[in-house]
Amino acid sequence: MSIFKERILSEGKVYPNNVLKVDSFLNHQIDPRLMEELADSFYQEFKDARVTKVMTVEASGIAPAILAAYKLDVPMLFAKKQKPSTIEKKEFLSAMVHSYTKDTDNRVIVSSKYLSPEDRVLIIDDFLANGEAAMGLVSLVEQANATVVGVGICVEKSFQEGRKRLEDHGVHVYSEARIASLDNETVTFIDGH
Amino acid sequence: MSIFKERILSEGKVYPNNVLKVDSFLNHQIDPRLMEELADSFYQEFKDARVTKVMTVEASGIAPAILAAYKLDVPMLFAKKQKPSTIEKKEFLSAMVHSYTKDTDNRVIVSSKYLSPEDRVLIIDDFLANGEAAMGLVSLVEQANATVVGVGICVEKSFQEGRKRLEDHGVHVYSEARIASLDNETVTFIDGH
Numbered sequence: 001m002s003i004f005k006e007r008i009l010s011e012g013k014v015y016p017n018n019v020l021k022v023d024s025f026l027n028h029q030i031d032p033r034l035m036e037e038l039a040d041s042f043y044q045e046f047k048d049a050r051v052t053k054v055m056t057v058e059a060s061g062i063a064p065a066i067l068a069a070y071k072l073d074v075p076m077l078f079a080k081k082q083k084p085s086t087i088e089k090k091e092f093l094s095a096m097v098h099s100y101t102k103d104t105d106n107r108v109i110v111s112s113k114y115l116s117p118e119d120r121v122l123i124i125d126d127f128l129a130n131g132e133a134a135m136g137l138v139s140l141v142e143q144a145n146a147t148v149v150g151v152g153i154c155v156e157k158s159f160q161e162g163r164k165r166l167e168d169h170g171v172h173v174y175s176e177a178r179i180a181s182l183d184n185e186t187v188t189f190i191d192g193h
Numbered sequence: 194m195s196i197f198k199e200r201i202l203s204e205g206k207v208y209p210n211n212v213l214k215v216d217s218f219l220n221h222q223i224d225p226r227l228m229e230e231l232a233d234s235f236y237q238e239f240k241d242a243r244v245t246k247v248m249t250v251e252a253s254g255i256a257p258a259i260l261a262a263y264k265l266d267v268p269m270l271f272a273k274k275q276k277p278s279t280i281e282k283k284e285f286l287s288a289m290v291h292s293y294t295k296d297t298d299n300r301v302i303v304s305s306k307y308l309s310p311e312d313r314v315l316i317i318d319d320f321l322a323n324g325e326a327a328m329g330l331v332s333l334v335e336q337a338n339a340t341v342v343g344v345g346i347c348v349e350k351s352f353q354e355g356r357k358r359l360e361d362h363g364v365h366v367y368s369e370a371r372i373a374s375l376d377n378e379t380v381t382f383i384d385g386h
Contacts, residue, residue: 029270029307032263058252059271066256070225077222078252114222 003037005177005189008155014185018157019101026154027060027126032067038176039067042124042152045174046072049149051122053077053115055141057097057108057133064154065124072122077115079108079137093143097136100129108136115144128153128175131162138171150174157182158190196230198370198382201348207378211350212294219347220253220319225260231369232260235317235345238367239265242342244315246270246308248334250290250301250326257347258317265315270308272301272330286336290329293322301329308337321346321368324355331364343367350375351383 013021025031042064051072056065057079069076092109099106115121123137134151141148148171156163156175159182166173178190206214218224235257244265249258250272262269287302308314316330327344334341341364349356349368352375359366371383 023304024307025268028273028304029268030259030262031268032259033266035259036263059255059273062252062255063259063269066223066225066228066259069223070229070260073226075218075222075224076256080221080252111216111221114217 001189002041002176004034004154007031007034008177008179009187012187014182014187018159018182020155020157020179020182020187022155030063032063035063035067038064038154039071041176042068042122042174043071045152046122046150049122050120051149052118052120054122054124055079055110055137056124057081057137060126061124064126064152068122068124068152075114077110079110079140081106081108093140095136095139095143097132098130099132108133108140110140112144115141115146117145119144119146120149121146122149123151124153125151126154128156128162128166128173129160131160131165134162134166134171135169138166138169152176155179194382195234195369197227197347200224200227201370201372202380205380207375207380211352211375213348213350213372213375213380215348223256225256228256228260231257231347232264234369235261235315235367236264238345239315239343242315243313244342245311245313247315247317248272248303248330249317250274250330253319254317257319257345261315261317261345268307270303272303272333274299274301286333288329288332288336290325291323292325301326301333303333305337308334308339310338312337312339313342314339315342316344317346318344319347321349321355321359321366322353324353324358327355327359327364328362331359331362345369348372 054069054076094109150172153175158178180190181188247262247269285302343365346368349371351371373383374381
């Protein structure tokens, strides 16, 4: 079992409604050595995909994404959750993303300057559940007529529909940890370990 | 002149009201090699300060902070700009931060679990202007009775009061690029280069 999965088992906390809290090492406090190991996995999976850019969405995706971009030696681009004052309207692409956890709709945006039809984009995120954020990022890439080479995920809730939505859309998904179930406040990985 | 300052001169764009846009390499699209160089500088400045944790605030601070934490071999903690549903109220520390750029007030929070009186915290952020965000992070560290060992900044607007506020509070500030002026749409560094 990978060190990452071991950390999920030892430090992850399961709450009602399939909430898995891993904020001691992934999305609040972050272990940089663990991020490097995740980045190594993403590098191995996508090193021959001629990636030109790594893309994520603020905030929890940024740490694994910057290290994956470092390994692949390409820039990282993070989508923002609202229009900041320093990006002019006509300069950005946008997509709507629903958060089931918070029951809110957020617009995610990127400056159109940083995605071109020649780009081959690897999307990285910390979690994949219903696939809302990942599909939003895929939409941004497609609006720029660029290519999605794949999606790299730290923790996949495989009992939710995110992977299926991406695969039905023709997108290759690689997840470091695939969770089959969070029933009985217990993490069960999809490979049985 | 450092590569970082050269990138500010070659790619930074100055807008009215002292807005410096560096979103091609620092706070929207991010150059991971440049982040590593910044992290090396922060490491050199703070390597003897017995840092136990690097802290920043979402979202633009995360990339330089995770690489600084990697170099210093300590965890990174990022403050969030609102209460997420997976952190219970009594579990977090909070501080108010005013954004002059957006003219909004945001609460920044961290889980109290991840700051203890033994912690020696290096605060990292992409920009230092009026010092609102940095002072908010200092307040969070102090609420936990932990120690701020210093603040590491990528771009300091030295014509604004942030550094003075931090230094008056007894906090050591190290900035990779110190900007004396953005007058006439031109970046002038404080050391004249």
